Amino acid sequence: MDILQLIYDGVVLGSILALGAIGVTMIFGVLRFAHFAHGDLMTVGAYIAFVFVQLGWPIWLAALPAIALTAVVAVVLDQLFYRRLRRVAPVILLISSFATALMLRALVQIVWGPDNQVYEKGISIPYRVAGLVVTPDSLKVLAGAAIMVVLVHLFLAHTRMGKSMRAMSDNIDLARISGIPVSRVIIWTWVFAAALTAVAGILLGMNTRLIPTMGWNALLPIFAAAILGGVGRPYGAVLGGLIIGLAMNLSVVFIPSAYKLAVAFVIMIAVLILRPQGLLKGIKL
Amino acid sequence: MHDTSNPVQAPMLAVEGVSGGYGDVNILEDVDLHVVAGELVVIVGPNGAGKSTLMKAAFGLVRVSAGRIRLQGDDITNISPDRLARRGMSYVPQEANVFPTLSVQENLEIGGYARVEDGRRQMQHIFELFPKLAERRKQPAGVMSGGERQMVAMGRALMIEPRLLMLDEPTAGLAPAYVSQVFDWIRAINGEGISILMVEQNAKQALAIADRGYVLATGRNRHHDTGANLLADPEVADMFLGGR
Amino acid sequence: MSAIGLYQYGLYFLTSAGIFGIMALALNLQWGLSGVFNLGIAGFFAVGAYASALMTGAPAADHWGGFALSLPVGIVVAMACCALLALVIGAATIRLRSDYLAIATLGIAEIIRLVIKNEGEVTGGVRGIVNIPKPFDSSSQLVMLAVVAGTLVVLYWLVERARVAPWGRVLRGIRENEDGAMAAGKNVTRFRLEAFVVGSAFMGVGGALYASFIGFISPEAFEPVYGTFLIWVMLIAGGSGNNIGALVGTFLVWLVWTFSSMLTDLLPGAMATQAGAVRIFLIGLMLQVILLIRPQGLLPERSPPLIGRRDKTRE
Numbered sequence: 001m002d003i004l005q006l007i008y009d010g011v012v013l014g015s016i017l018a019l020g021a022i023g024v025t026m027i028f029g030v031l032r033f034a035h036f037a038h039g040d041l042m043t044v045g046a047y048i049a050f051v052f053v054q055l056g057w058p059i060w061l062a063a064l065p066a067i068a069l070t071a072v073v074a075v076v077l078d079q080l081f082y083r084r085l086r087r088v089a090p091v092i093l094l095i096s097s098f099a100t101a102l103m104l105r106a107l108v109q110i111v112w113g114p115d116n117q118v119y120e121k122g123i124s125i126p127y128r129v130a131g132l133v134v135t136p137d138s139l140k141v142l143a144g145a146a147i148m149v150v151l152v153h154l155f156l157a158h159t160r161m162g163k164s165m166r167a168m169s170d171n172i173d174l175a176r177i178s179g180i181p182v183s184r185v186i187i188w189t190w191v192f193a194a195a196l197t198a199v200a201g202i203l204l205g206m207n208t209r210l211i212p213t214m215g216w217n218a219l220l221p222i223f224a225a226a227i228l229g230g231v232g233r234p235y236g237a238v239l240g241g242l243i244i245g246l247a248m249n250l251s252v253v254f255i256p257s258a259y260k261l262a263v264a265f266v267i268m269i270a271v272l273i274l275r276p277q278g279l280l281k282g283i284k285l
Numbered sequence: 286m287h288d289t290s291n292p293v294q295a296p297m298l299a300v301e302g303v304s305g306g307y308g309d310v311n312i313l314e315d316v317d318l319h320v321v322a323g324e325l326v327v328i329v330g331p332n333g334a335g336k337s338t339l340m341k342a343a344f345g346l347v348r349v350s351a352g353r354i355r356l357q358g359d360d361i362t363n364i365s366p367d368r369l370a371r372r373g374m375s376y377v378p379q380e381a382n383v384f385p386t387l388s389v390q391e392n393l394e395i396g397g398y399a400r401v402e403d404g405r406r407q408m409q410h411i412f413e414l415f416p417k418l419a420e421r422r423k424q425p426a427g428v429m430s431g432g433e434r435q436m437v438a439m440g441r442a443l444m445i446e447p448r449l450l451m452l453d454e455p456t457a458g459l460a461p462a463y464v465s466q467v468f469d470w471i472r473a474i475n476g477e478g479i480s481i482l483m484v485e486q487n488a489k490q491a492l493a494i495a496d497r498g499y500v501l502a503t504g505r506n507r508h509h510d511t512g513a514n515l516l517a518d519p520e521v522a523d524m525f526l527g528g529r
Numbered sequence: 530m531s532a533i534g535l536y537q538y539g540l541y542f543l544t545s546a547g548i549f550g551i552m553a554l555a556l557n558l559q560w561g562l563s564g565v566f567n568l569g570i571a572g573f574f575a576v577g578a579y580a581s582a583l584m585t586g587a588p589a590a591d592h593w594g595g596f597a598l599s600l601p602v603g604i605v606v607a608m609a610c611c612a613l614l615a616l617v618i619g620a621a622t623i624r625l626r627s628d629y630l631a632i633a634t635l636g637i638a639e640i641i642r643l644v645i646k647n648e649g650e651v652t653g654g655v656r657g658i659v660n661i662p663k664p665f666d667s668s669s670q671l672v673m674l675a676v677v678a679g680t681l682v683v684l685y686w687l688v689e690r691a692r693v694a695p696w697g698r699v700l701r702g703i704r705e706n707e708d709g710a711m712a713a714g715k716n717v718t719r720f721r722l723e724a725f726v727v728g729s730a731f732m733g734v735g736g737a738l739y740a741s742f743i744g745f746i747s748p749e750a751f752e753p754v755y756g757t758f759l760i761w762v763m764l765i766a767g768g769s770g771n772n773i774g775a776l777v778g779t780f781l782v783w784l785v786w787t788f789s790s791m792l793t794d795l796l797p798g799a800m801a802t803q804a805g806a807v808r809i810f811l812i813g814l815m816l817q818v819i820l821l822i823r824p825q826g827l828l829p830e831r832s833p834p835l836i837g838r839r840d841k842t843r844e
Contacts, residue, residue: 034628036635081817088824091566091627095761096820098568099813102758106810110803160398163387167395170384177344177378178441179370179399220639223632233386258647265636269621272629 006249012138014245015145019200021225021237023193029169029232030189036097039219040104045070045198046205047108053119067195074194109212117210141203148199161188169232224268230282295358297322297449297480303352305342312338313504320482325475327495329488335504336484337453344376370399375442379453382438385427389418392426392437396444411440432463452483492516540670546783547677548739552760553775554688555731561770563724564704566627569634571756572641573729577607577736578746582658592653600664604737611733615726623722646748657747661740677738762816768826
């Protein structure tokens with residue numbers, strides 16, 4: 001296959017993974033656990049947007065209620081389950097988030113059924129740019145991801161809550177000592193992560209299609225991206241996402257495309273063994 | 286002695302018969318200590334004496350199983366650290382005392398979030414106290430040298446204009462040139478009226494600038510006197526100051 | 530249902546419960562005894578099932594193997610394959626913290642399923658493998674139940690002996706206090722790896738028996754919900770760290786699961802796939818509730834439980 005095309009598609013995929021990975025890495029950083037339900041939050045976001053698209057809303061507008069409602073779901077999950085379980089033992093959170101993943105996926109399947117859905121029916125004519133096949137949807141993905149990354153940067157670098165989140169991710173004990181309102185920051189972290197993951201889900205649905213397992217299938221590459229970038233490092237997650245996306249796409253030159261997932265996995269294991277703090281020196285769990 | 290429950294006369298900090306530690310094991314046994322407003326009080330003693338533990342107990346980081354801790358008369362025993370920060374108590378831990386990926390300025394800003402009013406003037410004041418920080422305000426705190434990091438850590442703690450500043454071994458691991466500079470800063474901060482409680486391994490230099498000192502060993506009070514007297518006492522020097 | 534139907538269903542229920550019991554005991558060895566957080570059970574379940582199926586089945590055009598060997602041989606091969614796989618994976622990952630180990634083991638299980646789906650020439654791909662022979666070539670359900678029950682008893686005896694033996698006590702010490710164990714000179718990595726490998730081998734046994742029991746396997750049977758999650762629910766509900774607890778939990782959760790299946794069977798056909806999702810949702814919710822109100826399970830360990838301790842220093 002054309003290498004440039006693979007690279008382009010890899011960047012598109014990588015952008016989606018990056019958005020998911022930023023959320024996961026901040027949850028790792030602030031809450032110190034691997035949120036296994038993160039992929040399925042993506043799915044929830046994608047399907048909520050689907051509801052509004054079916055009502056005739058344009059996709060970018062449908063993203064707003066999707067973000068809001070996914071954030072509500074995430075905060076409810078935290079207050080209902082995770083908040084109480086944090087105090088017991090960290091491992092329980094893993095099990096609980098795994099159960100949550102299954103529950104969310106099951107709910108989506110109950111409401112919308114197991115079959116494929118799409119935001120827009122029909123085929124859109126792709127552009128040809130410098131020999132590349134560039135679909136309008138892929139451009140929307142890149143634009144959407146870029147906008148989100150800019151918003152993330154503004155939030156983390158210039159708002160009080162954003163800096164508090166980064167501080168908690170850096171050094172949770174010192175954050176508490178400094179008087180940071182820890183419970184409030186935690187809730188905001190869920191809102192932040194959920195917003196990103198809802199958009200990631202919508203972009204994924206745009207780029208491919210909607211199916212109840214869409215988020216779960218992306219979970220492993222998203223974890224890989226977060227770990228590669230350095231756990232707790234949001235800019236690392238962007239970098240990690242792009243690298244994983246590129247690696248997954250370029251791998252088809254060497255191995256059957258069915259094993260793309262394995263590529264993400266191997267990179268993740270290599271990072272965990274050789275340089276566990278990742279590219280941008282993340283926290284140690 | 287002071288009436289510790291009357292806010293007018295109450296010392297800035299009163300530790301009364303405190304026992305406590307991690308889990309079920311007590312490291313501190315029936316420790317008494319107080320800091321009068323405006324004082325600079327030092328805690329010294331051999332390794333493992335429980336000095337840091339005592340400070341952490343005062344800041345709600347270590348469980349107090351018996352006794353009381355009061356801040357200007359208010360009972361603050363076992364209150365969580367973030368609430369104490371909002372009451373005007375600041376604590377600088379010995380290790381991991383900055384936010385490494387945040388810039389110097391952001392570290393200070395974080396310190397200021399517990400404030401009610403705007404913190405910019407206080408930040409300016411801190412930059413005057415530590416001019417080197419002003420030069421490096423945009424650099425991440427994690428890449429700074431030990432001495433610079435100590436400045437950032439203390440600056441962060443000073444942002445709330447605390448009534449009481451607690452320092453855990455502020456000169457630990459620093460080059461000798463920085464050590465005396467740190468003690469100069471501490472004296473300057475104290476000179477502004479901020480009460481300071483400090484654990485120090487560099488006992489001689491610490492006691493030299495202290496109003497009073499406590500010697501702790503195996504989790505209990507051993508000696509208590511003015512800084513000058515403790516320095517002059519040969520028995521104290523031999524047993525607890527390592528002859529320094 | 531007729532009396533005979535009920536009897537046959539009862540045998541089916543007990544046999545499948547027995548197989549899950551084997552899986553739960555194996556997980557208890559890894560997690561309950563040694564603190565190894567394995568989210569990839571389905572992978573070993575699958576490897577064991579496929580290894581045995583390929584060894585014991587008749588030759589077929591659409592997959593590899595077909596050596597028509599006896600079930601005991603199939604079980605041994607299953608154990609060997611799983612042990613080897615666990616050794617390779619464990620060498621790379623056993624030192625990881627629980628969060629990372631969970632992700633890694635989950636990833637392994639997903640990749641195993643990918644390989645099974647895609648290497649159709651070896652594994653039969655999505656079509657699966659059919660006509661997997663029963664023990665002693667007997668079509669009697671009782672014989673199958675007897676074989677499963679017998680294996681379960683043997684494995685239970687083994688894990689109980691292991692638990693009270695010095696090996697088991699070291700593992701428990703490592704689980705309680707890893708730094709302390711290291712200070713005492715124990716090679717923590719080696720012990721945990723051993724627990725991981727042995728537990729995985731036992732999961733292979735479960736897989737082999739499963740293949741023979743159902744007679745047909747395909748990648749769908751080893752999805753994370755059935756092959757991993759359900760077993761975790763069983764162990765937690767029954768009591769991690771406790772082998773009897775593991776078996777009690779298995780029985781009860783399997784009861785709830787099959788009962789819910791009977792209920793949803795009553796729903797109209799159009800809702801059939803949704804019914805599956807409803808059951809999954811309910812079992813997930815059940816686990817959350819258990820974690821919130823009784824994480825130590827029905828029969829907690831006698832010594833300090835692995836989970837269920839209140840850690841007051843966290844938020």
